[in-house]
Amino acid sequence: MRVFATLDDRKTERELASLLPGIEFVSTPDAADVALVVARDPANGVGVPNAHEYLALSTHIPTVAVVNLDSPGADAFVRLAGEMGVRPETLVAYRGAFPVKNVAWTVGNLSGIQLCEESFAGSERREKGVRRVPFWEKLFRFRQRQPQEERPGDLPVPGVPGPGGPGAGTAPEGRPPSADPGVALGCKPPTLATRTVAQASGLHFAAGGVLVLAHPEVAARLARFGVRCVADPRDAVVCVCSPEEARLVPPGMPLVVYLGDAGPGEWLSWAEKGVPVATTPEALAREVRRLLGPEKDTPVSGPVPGLAGKTATPTARGAGGGRRGxxxxxxxxxxxxxxxxxxxxxxxxxxxxxxxxxxxxxxxxxxxxxxxxxxxxxxxxxxxxxxxxxxxxxxxxxxxxxxxxxxxxxxxxxxxxxxxxxxxxxxxxxxxxxxxxxxxxxxxxxxxxxxxxxxxxxxxxxxxxxxxxxxxxxxxxxxxxxxxxxxxxxxxxxxxxxxxxxxxxxxxxxxxxxxxxxxxxxxxxxxxxxxxxxxxxxxxxxxxxxxxxxxxxxxxxxxxxxxxxxxxxxxxxxxxxx
Structure with missing residues (x-):
């Protein structure tokens, strides 16, 4: 396969070539089967400043567009890429280091070339088709299979007092409480979630809970919105996850994907699957409440977190001034x-x-x-x-x-x-x-x-x-x-x-x-x-x-x-x- 690339960096070209066996870099779009147009990224020293011109020259072949969202003119480049026919799934938007493996996967997926997996190292390495499972994931899967009667006791989230006060998390007779193996992206060992986190706020939910398979800060923010987060999948009726942890979602459970600062390609890839997505804590809480349903979303009077002296009332969200239209x-x-x-x-x-x-x-x-x-x-x-x-x-x-x-x-x-x-x-x-x-x-x-x-x-x-x-x-x-x-x-x-x-x-x-x-x-x-x-x-x-x-x-x-x-x-x- 012949690839026209505007990388302007020999080292990155060699890395791509090692990941995509059989590709050949050519100097013009007319001689290429696929175009790889990389906008100038001063931080990583890749790409060209006039990438928009190459987008216009490459409209006759499949094109992968790559842009650092922190670079000047990134928004204009993304807009132009869409107008030039670049599909959302072939738009790679990133922050930080240049995503060589992500770009290689996108080019390979577009051209039907299987990536050379021998070049992947660390936690991404796959040997003989078996993925190495981290210990916290083994514990989580064990909990999914564990019978109801064997469920251990609750543990409060660090810094959030449980229903009995600061010392309520200690088991009787000095025994350490049993821990639910909560899932926290990027944390080893995992930060524990809790079935009682919503009791720290002025709101609670009458039935069901939300299983959070993402960074612990996501659970903390949901708790501030009065969402009851749980660690045991058998207690949950809705799951919130990061894209990386979607494979862990229990089958049949309603799902919301929290994307944070993900690019437009990530938004589209999930939205086109019909999966609800959110990029801000406010939108995430709103989507979770919708999935929980009105019968499970039960606001009660009490102090509103962060607003001293103010109380929550049983009025509907957004209702104002006799609204009826x-x-x-x-x-x-x-x-x-x-x-x-x-x-x-x-x-x-x-x-x-x-x-x-x-x-x-x-x-x-x-x-x-x-x-x-x-x-x-x-x-x-x-x-x-x-x-x-x-x-x-x-x-x-x-x-x-x-x-x-x-x-x-x-x-x-x-x-x-x-x-x-x-x-x-x-x-x-x-x-x-x-x-x-x-x-x-x-x-x-x-x-x-x-x-x-x-x-x-x-x-x-x-x-x-x-x-x-x-x-x-x-x-x-x-x-x-x-x-x-x-x-x-x-x-x-x-x-x-x-x-x-x-x-x-x-x-x-x-x-x-x-x-x-x-x-x-x-x-x-x-x-x-x-x-x-x-x-x-x-x-x-x-x-x-x-x-x-x-x-x-x-x-x-x-x-x-x-x-x-x-x-x-x-x-x-x-x-x-x-």
């Missing part, structure tokens, strides 16, 4: 011009036509497209806006087709709520209506954006069928699968059939959703409605026009409306994801 959002990540505003307006009008009280909120605070279509501008500011909702006053004005509108703060371009204010804002916006429709602008998946999306019942991920847009939206969709939850995400191809676009089926494949995708066709009346609104300041939704009652555009919007949960549904309940 379901929340639907249209989002495309940082990709603009996907038609989110038009979809939001027409969906809201369609729902209002059915007798629901619908509220539209313009979260495109950079451009204010929704507010502009409804007649507002910087020279004609709305009397209220999003900030009014946080201040507790009136915040709506009449919107199109019997809806209510919450305009963007046009005098404060770029304003967005802080992450800690997200639940309060969405709760205020959704109070007193049946359905709240959020129109996002082009925004990266920042903590604040993810916090707002986390309060939604359904998130429509919108992309036009253009290849560049599909590649960009796919990456942000993977991020939201990890942070928001796969059960809330619905993928939508807008303007299907547009000139220069791919088919809906190909768009679904590029987005990584198979055949499960909604499609809204290109509709000339949408452009006409936008033009009239720009002149008159009044928007007439095309979906309500008498001549469109049986059109494919209206039928497609009715399909979108069917994915919005019924009013009264709680945040966190899933829709069928696509």
């Amino acid at each position: 379901v929340v639907a959002a249209f989002y495309s990540g940082a990709q603009g011009q996907q038609g989110k505003t038009t979809l939001a307006l027409n969906l809201a009008a369609l729902l209002a036509e059915g007798g629901l009280k619908v509220r539209l909120a313009d979260l495109d605070t950079d451009k204010g497209g929704l507010s502009t279509l409804c007649g507002f501008s910087e020279s004609s500011l709305p009397p209220v806006d999003l900030t009014s909702a946080l201040e507790g006053g009136e915040f709506t004005v009449p919107g199109p087709a019997g809806t209510e509108l919450v305009p963007a703060p046009l005098d404060r371009p770029g304003w967005f709520p802080e992450p800690e204010d997200a639940a309060r804002l969405v709760g205020a916006l959704a109070s007193g209506c049946d359905c709240l429709v959020l129109d996002f602008g082009a925004r990266i998946a920042s903590p604040a954006v993810l916090a707002v999306l986390g309060e939604c019942n359904v998130v429509f991920f919108v992309s036009t069928p253009l290849r560049s847009a599909l590649s960009a939206v796919a990456r942000f969709r993977a991020k939201c699968l990890a942070e928001v939850g796969a059960g809330k995400i619905v993928t939508l191809v807008n303007r299907a059939g547009i000139r220069g676009g791919v088919s809906v089926r190909d768009a679904a494949l590029l987005l990584g959703v198979g055949d499960e995708v909604l499609a809204v066709p290109e509709e000339p009346a949408v452009v006409e409605a936008d033009g009239r609104a720009a002149l008159t300041g009044i928007y007439h939704p095309p979906v309500l026009e008498p001549g469109k009652k049986k059109s494919s555009f209206r039928k497609a919007l009715e399909g979108v409306a069917s994915r919005v949960p019924q009013p009264g549904r709680a945040v966190g309940e899933e829709v069928s994801a696509c």
